[in-house]
Amino acid sequence: MGDIAFDFEKESDVFEFVVKKGHGVKGLADTGLTTVPPRYIHPPSERIDRKDTIDSAPFLSSPIDISALLEEGDVDSEKRSEVSKKLCEAAEKLGFFQVVNHGVSHEVMENAKRAAHFFFNQPRERKLAYSKENSPCPTHVFCGTSFSPQAEKSLEWKDYLSMVYIFDDEHVRKFWPEECRDAAVAYLKSADKMILAMLSALLKGLGVEIDDSTIRSYTGARAVNMNFYPPCPNPDLTVGVGRHSDLAALTILLQDDIGGLFVRAQDKGWIEIPPVEDALVINVGDTLEILSNGRYKSAEHRALASNTRARVSVPIFVSPIPPTPVGPLPGLAEKDGKTVYRQMLFGEYMENYFGNGHQGKATLDFAKV
Numbered sequence: 001m002g003d004i005a006f007d008f009e010k011e012s013d014v015f016e017f018v019v020k021k022g023h024g025v026k027g028l029a030d031t032g033l034t035t036v037p038p039r040y041i042h043p044p045s046e047r048i049d050r051k052d053t054i055d056s057a058p059f060l061s062s063p064i065d066i067s068a069l070l071e072e073g074d075v076d077s078e079k080r081s082e083v084s085k086k087l088c089e090a091a092e093k094l095g096f097f098q099v100v101n102h103g104v105s106h107e108v109m110e111n112a113k114r115a116a117h118f119f120f121n122q123p124r125e126r127k128l129a130y131s132k133e134n135s136p137c138p139t140h141v142f143c144g145t146s147f148s149p150q151a152e153k154s155l156e157w158k159d160y161l162s163m164v165y166i167f168d169d170e171h172v173r174k175f176w177p178e179e180c181r182d183a184a185v186a187y188l189k190s191a192d193k194m195i196l197a198m199l200s201a202l203l204k205g206l207g208v209e210i211d212d213s214t215i216r217s218y219t220g221a222r223a224v225n226m227n228f229y230p231p232c233p234n235p236d237l238t239v240g241v242g243r244h245s246d247l248a249a250l251t252i253l254l255q256d257d258i259g260g261l262f263v264r265a266q267d268k269g270w271i272e273i274p275p276v277e278d279a280l281v282i283n284v285g286d287t288l289e290i291l292s293n294g295r296y297k298s299a300e301h302r303a304l305a306s307n308t309r310a311r312v313s314v315p316i317f318v319s320p321i322p323p324t325p326v327g328p329l330p331g332l333a334e335k336d337g338k339t340v341y342r343q344m345l346f347g348e349y350m351e352n353y354f355g356n357g358h359q360g361k362a363t364l365d366f367a368k369v
């Protein structure tokens with residue numbers, strides 16, 4: 001079938017073109033279509049309407065300056081514990097916050113976003129070379145579209161490239177796409193210090209004994225994703241990414257200036273995380289909600305595509321490696337007087353998470369006692 005013969009009104013043709021032939025949503029958008037194909041239309045309850053958002057002020061503080069957490073040598077411990085307290089409060093209240101003075105430079109962030117645009121603006125063949133079928137290392141480097149196209153009824157208006165870092169630069173050189181690997185690794189490496197400092201502040205803030213090597217064990221796997229949301233003719237009918245909570249312990253998200261990231265504020269409604277230049281968005285993932293016995297919130301979130309520009313975001317997902325035991329930290333359930341989550345291996349949780357389409361916070365039910 002030549003590309004000309006595709007009928008985007010037909011669900012099977014859309015799947016063939018976007019997923020199988022590897023054109024992605026980028027290829028679909030490039031055909032100049034003026035309405036989204038039926039396969040992209042989400043039920044009204046799942047669509048995102050900016051007008052439906054609630055006031056963010058009670059839930060979202062202004063960006064938190066974390067420089068005191070990163071300083072070495074003569075440390076102002078009062079300042080440091082003040083910052084830690086702010087992080088813990090934000091993780092409990094919304095599970096999302098923004099940070100500044102985090103040690104990742106403006107240049108590194110700009111390069112990461114630029115690399116995302118560059119990668120997805122290349123011809124289809126280049127992206128197809130990193131599909132799960134063709135990638136030189138399909139378990140660690142892969143490019144795709146939507147979250148789980150085989151499992152989803154309605155597709156997401158998003159293409160992505162995922163690169164899992166195993167702390168081995170030779171692996172990066174050999175397997176990551178050369179047009180974006182340097183930008184991705186520079187971003188990962190400069191975020192290293194703040195990742196450990198923030199996770200440490202959050203875990204120590206739970207008030208039970210925890211040593212540094214245990215904290216480190218929850219950060220053994222880091223993945224950088226490049227999310228690309230092409231301009232969309234009907235952002236109001238579809239979703240860029242559907243509501244979900246992240247699998248990771250912590251997510252460090254670099255978003256661009258377009259906006260469109262929405263977070264559920266408990267059961268009160270949705271709020272938008274506004275783009276703030278040079279800030280990074282941090283969110284608690286399911287793993288940290290489990291470790292904290294439910295104290296920190298792995299909030300549901302979703303993203304809206306823009307109808308005028310391609311939006312990019314570049315998250316770092318910080319997770320344990322699969323054989324790591326996860327469950328409420330020792331002593332926490334006794335302290336809290338209740339056990340919310342059970343003990344399991346991270347790999348078991350991960351398998352369940354990726355085995356399904358996005359299902360909001362329902363993923364966490366798997367880990368409940």
Ligand SMILES: O=C(O)CCC(=O)C(=O)O
Nearest residue numbers: 227241255261303313315
């Ligand atoms: O693009 C965004 O702002 C959010 C992306 C996201 O939630 C994810 O990749 O898990």
Ligand SMILES: [Fe+2]
Nearest residue numbers: 244245246301
């Ligand atoms: Fe997410």
